Amino acid sequence: AKTTPEPLRFPTIITRAIIKGRRPWIPGGETMAFFNGGSRALVEILTRFQSAERPMPVDHTFFEFGSVRYHVQASASDPENVYLSISTPSLSHEASPSTGLPEFTLQEATKMYHKFAEVVEPSKEGYALTLKLNFSGLARPKDRARAVRQVSLLQSVILGSQLKHLLGSLGSSGATKLVYNHRDPFFVSRTPGKISAIFPMRFRDDTDLAVATSFFQELQDAGSSYARAPRCSWSAIPPPELRGEPVHHLTTNGGFVSFDIFERHVKRKRAAKTAWILLNFQAYVKYHIKVSLLHRSGPSERW
Known part of the structure; x- marks a missing residue:
């Protein structure tokens, strides 16, 4: 009999790839294709x-x-x-x-x-x-x-190298819109001492939104437990870094998730890992929602 998969946890990627400097967790099979854009x-x-x-x-x-x-x-x-x-x-x-x-x-x-x-x-x-x-x-x-x-993975290699370079060479101020998936653009901006990666989150219905909101709270709590992890925050309104951006870029039903990326996260090998995480964050959220809903709709109807 098939078993319902457990919901995955994004902190696995954060702790292995950024905090501990290990190779990012990369799923296998169909999950691998879902993330890496192959x-x-x-x-x-x-x-x-x-x-x-x-x-x-x-x-x-x-x-x-x-x-x-x-x-x-x-x-x-x-x-x-x-x-x-x-x-x-x-x-x-x-x-x-x-x-x-x-x-x-x-x-x-x-x-x-x-x-x-x-x-x-x-x-x-x-x-x-x-x-x-x-x-x-x-x-x-x-x-x-x-x-x-x-x-x-050639396209991912090309865009990942561009993001890695961009993270290390952003101007002193202002936000840059990045498009990896045309439906889900995100922004990066540099302020004194840090880089912010900001994701406008959009979901198809209230069920997906409820799962995602709970997940974002997990991210905030997990980030506060690790001193070296990027600080994660979620807000229903655009953060100050996006002030002046066109309104249609900022129209969401899921608010904005932000990660504070510090210099240590974009140095040497960590730069590539950080770029990989950022490029795949929105895909991961969608995958987490999908698996969570499958888990909830299993035979035992458990969450």
């Missing part, structure tokens, strides 16, 4: 290409989330090399130049994929980045499957 279509195309009995040509363009464009190309005469190109909007005007990708993003991609890919310069016309993939050096099928999953 492209399932890309996994399917690359897996099918690798498992083909005979070399097959590939020349495929597809879109995801309306504005992310991929192009996959390979020839039957050179089956070991697959060319993957991506075009994706930047998080903000401040996060990336108007043409191409900044050097720090190219370095991040090189570091992530150096075992089986190289950056092609210049990239394919009309795309921000092109990688030449070659999985022939990975003998074990599970290593190839892992590499394909890593490649499916």
